[in-house]
Amino acid sequence: MLEQTVTMAHGSGGESTGRLIAELFAKNFSNEYLDRMTDSSVVPGSAQIAMTTDSFVVTPVEYPGGDIGRLAVCGTVNDLLMSGAVPKYLTAGFILEEGLPMETLRRVVKSMADTAREAGVLIVTGDTKVVENHSSDAKGEGGLYINTAGVGFVPEGTRLDAASIRPGDKILVSGTLGEHHATILAKRMGLENESLESDNAPLDDIVNHLRTSGAAVRAMRDVTRGGLATVLSEFVLSSGQQIEIEESLIPVKKPVRDFCGILGLEPVYMGNEGKLIAVIAPEDASKALDAVRSAKYGENAAIIGEVTGDHGEGSAELILKTPVGGRRVLGPLYGEGLPRIC
Amino acid sequence: MNSFDKIKAYLSSYDGPDVHIMEVCGTHTASIAKNGIPAMLSPHIRLISGPGCPVCVTVTDYIDRLIALSQNEKNVICSFGDLLRVPGSESSLSLARADGAHIEMVYSPVQMLDKARRDPDHDYIFAAVGFETTAPVYALLIDEAERLGIPNVKLLTGLKTMPQVIRWVVSSAKSAGETTEREDKSDEGRIDGFLAPGHVCAVTGYGEYEKLAAETGMPFVVSGFTGPQLIASIFRLVQLRGKDTCENLYPEVVSRSGNAPAKSAVKKYFEPCDAAWRGMGIIPMSGLCLRQDYMHRDAGSFGLTGDHAGRGCRCASVLTGKIRPTECPLFGKACTPQNPNGACMVSQEGSCYNWYVGGRTR
Numbered sequence: 001m002l003e004q005t006v007t008m009a010h011g012s013g014g015e016s017t018g019r020l021i022a023e024l025f026a027k028n029f030s031n032e033y034l035d036r037m038t039d040s041s042v043v044p045g046s047a048q049i050a051m052t053t054d055s056f057v058v059t060p061v062e063y064p065g066g067d068i069g070r071l072a073v074c075g076t077v078n079d080l081l082m083s084g085a086v087p088k089y090l091t092a093g094f095i096l097e098e099g100l101p102m103e104t105l106r107r108v109v110k111s112m113a114d115t116a117r118e119a120g121v122l123i124v125t126g127d128t129k130v131v132e133n134h135s136s137d138a139k140g141e142g143g144l145y146i147n148t149a150g151v152g153f154v155p156e157g158t159r160l161d162a163a164s165i166r167p168g169d170k171i172l173v174s175g176t177l178g179e180h181h182a183t184i185l186a187k188r189m190g191l192e193n194e195s196l197e198s199d200n201a202p203l204d205d206i207v208n209h210l211r212t213s214g215a216a217v218r219a220m221r222d223v224t225r226g227g228l229a230t231v232l233s234e235f236v237l238s239s240g241q242q243i244e245i246e247e248s249l250i251p252v253k254k255p256v257r258d259f260c261g262i263l264g265l266e267p268v269y270m271g272n273e274g275k276l277i278a279v280i281a282p283e284d285a286s287k288a289l290d291a292v293r294s295a296k297y298g299e300n301a302a303i304i305g306e307v308t309g310d311h312g313e314g315s316a317e318l319i320l321k322t323p324v325g326g327r328r329v330l331g332p333l334y335g336e337g338l339p340r341i342c
Numbered sequence: 343m344n345s346f347d348k349i350k351a352y353l354s355s356y357d358g359p360d361v362h363i364m365e366v367c368g369t370h371t372a373s374i375a376k377n378g379i380p381a382m383l384s385p386h387i388r389l390i391s392g393p394g395c396p397v398c399v400t401v402t403d404y405i406d407r408l409i410a411l412s413q414n415e416k417n418v419i420c421s422f423g424d425l426l427r428v429p430g431s432e433s434s435l436s437l438a439r440a441d442g443a444h445i446e447m448v449y450s451p452v453q454m455l456d457k458a459r460r461d462p463d464h465d466y467i468f469a470a471v472g473f474e475t476t477a478p479v480y481a482l483l484i485d486e487a488e489r490l491g492i493p494n495v496k497l498l499t500g501l502k503t504m505p506q507v508i509r510w511v512v513s514s515a516k517s518a519g520e521t522t523e524r525e526d527k528s529d530e531g532r533i534d535g536f537l538a539p540g541h542v543c544a545v546t547g548y549g550e551y552e553k554l555a556a557e558t559g560m561p562f563v564v565s566g567f568t569g570p571q572l573i574a575s576i577f578r579l580v581q582l583r584g585k586d587t588c589e590n591l592y593p594e595v596v597s598r599s600g601n602a603p604a605k606s607a608v609k610k611y612f613e614p615c616d617a618a619w620r621g622m623g624i625i626p627m628s629g630l631c632l633r634q635d636y637m638h639r640d641a642g643s644f645g646l647t648g649d650h651a652g653r654g655c656r657c658a659s660v661l662t663g664k665i666r667p668t669e670c671p672l673f674g675k676a677c678t679p680q681n682p683n684g685a686c687m688v689s690q691e692g693s694c695y696n697w698y699v700g701g702r703t704r
Contacts, residue, residue, distance in 0.1 A: 189449055264690070266376070317701060324569035325350055326378025329701025334679035 011130025028113035046153035050085035066200030069112030076150035085152025097142030119202035165239035167309035170285035178270035195255035201274030213291035215284035245305030367539035368395030368691025377569035390663035391693030405430030412443035506628035547600030621658020657684035
């Protein structure tokens with residue numbers, strides 16, 4: 001039986017730590033490599049691997065549509081997918097603050113295990129530390145932070161590179177923008193409503209559908225902090241090609257649009273945790289769109305614009321065509337955005 | 343062609359005398375940028391961002407006083423986000439916060455009441471900047487604090503009012519025109535009409551702007567904030583060039599007499615006073631200060647007139663329409679949104695910020 005809350009003893013390395021690992025982590029994450037409980041897991045490999053790591057510090061740790069555990073799996077899995085890799089293994093490092101309700105941790109761990117299964121990855125090794133309660137949380141409960149590192153196998157011949165973007169290429173976004181950002185912000189401001197839900201999801205099914213469609217994908221990025229405009233600005237910078245998108249074609253759900261309207265936020269700068277942008281060769285655009293729309297989490301995909309070409313040395317910009325017929329240059333996100341959304 | 347398309351065609355092909363239009367509201371500035379409107383206008387129509395962004399017109403003395411207050415352990419400063427990054431004479435609130443000063447970002451002043459009640463050992467001081475639109479919110483805050491008997495809620499006021507600064511901008515533009523020596527600068531600071539601030543007018547009523555139109559001999563159009571509303575208002579101002587007319591194109595929200603309860607709440611707690619504007623100096627009776635009866639709610643707002651903008655910063659000339667943001671030597675070089683030198687580059691309603699972020703060149 002585990003205690004009601006996390007205490008410093010759970011980080012001691014002794015009996016309490018052992019019980020926490022056995023009754024919570026090992027039970028939920030169980031697989032043949034983790035179950036060996038060795039200092040490091042030895043796993044089958046591939047000629048080329050992709051590696052990434054990410055730390056997750058979101059507050060609140062649970063929110064409509066997800067939680068820090070689901071986020072910690074999706075964030076790392078999606079980063080592997082965006083480099084063309086097939087995600088295989090994750091590590092999970094937990095930093096817990098004393099006073100964290102055990103029930104919260106249990107839900108987060110279960111959600112993490114479910115998400116790993118959904119994304120087809122194994123959590124093969126992990127670590128737990130407990131630190132003093134630094135929480136500024138009104139209830140005085142301890143916080144929870146997770147680091148995940150991931151390994152994916154990269155198939156022979158995979159090449160995704162923003163430098164390969166060419167004039168005429170189409171810009172595909174896999175779904176509606178801004179849900180994660182709006183949900184977290186609403187929750188922090190005490191403005192939650194049931195119509196706002198994070199888009200927190202793994203992108204493996206969308207990427208698999210794109211791959212099997214045979215569409216020529218030049219570059220791919222998940223749309224996280226900084227939003228669509230920041231990702232596309234980086235594409236413009238690394239390719240030297242101008243990109244023009246139509247504001248009226250960008251999918252945004254009504255509750256998010258309304259929320260943005262009230263607070264003066266712009267969906268193109270808002271973070272997501274389950275959306276990607278792909279730059280597709282023009283002749284393959286409709287094939288790619290059909291493929292993404294038939295994938296899990298891709299039903300609202302849309303083509304929102306195109307690459308219009310090299311406009312002379314260093315003058316390429318990201319242009320937003322506004323619904324009233326105006327044109328506006330979009331830069332990357334300036335300033336703080338919203339802290340700790342992931 | 344529907345009428346909106348006709349308006350757009352008129353504005354893009356306009357070939358008459360040059361028209362310089364000032365928008366005096368920061369939210370208009372931001373919406374003009376957001377809708378990409380400058381790219382839709384003929385080169386003969388120029389939009390100038392005026393002094394209507396509350397953060398941009400705040401003098402360095404005010405920021406310095408806030409920083410000093412925040413470094414006193416007995417105080418907690420509450421502020422809207424934009425103000426945190428405005429440079430004072432030596433530091434900014436966000437730098438002070440990184441050094442351990444007590445500064446909290448809030449979304450609404452009323453959030454402060456609860457904090458103050460639960461923590462009676464600290465004074466909660468709100469950085470009360472803004473125009474006629476924000477003043478009623480501060481009045482409500484003080485009203486609640488008085489009603490609930492929460493003594494440790496205070497304001498550092500830097501509130502300002504629009505009509506006086508508009509008069510100042512017009513007279514300064516006229517005198518600039520008279521003293522201009524070089525012919526190619528004859529347009530410097532010229533203004534032919536104003537987009538009147540929709541939200542301010544919602545509170546004060548547009549009657550005041552009818553007076554301004556008559557006094558200055560210029561057209562004023564009260565505008566809403568959507569792209570089509572702004573485009574229609576710009577269209578009317580071009581048509582009204584040279585006429586001393588005030589038109590209300592935002593009638594769903596704005597009346598001639600304004601919002602009576604909001605006005606009376608403001609009148610109960612505040613009275614007009616002289617105010618210092620960044621780069622413009624002291625403009626008589628262009629501010630709002632707490633009345634004598636409520637001085638116990640004031641955190642030391644008087645005498646904050648010193649204004650030591652960064653070297654080379656031309657915020658003042660930008661705010662009064664004398665130069666475009668891109669004509670400031672610091673623009674995009676020593677002054678960017680990441681590292682702002684002047685307040686106009688800090689606020690999301692600031693003209694320099696919007697020109698930089700939106701890649702505006704005209």
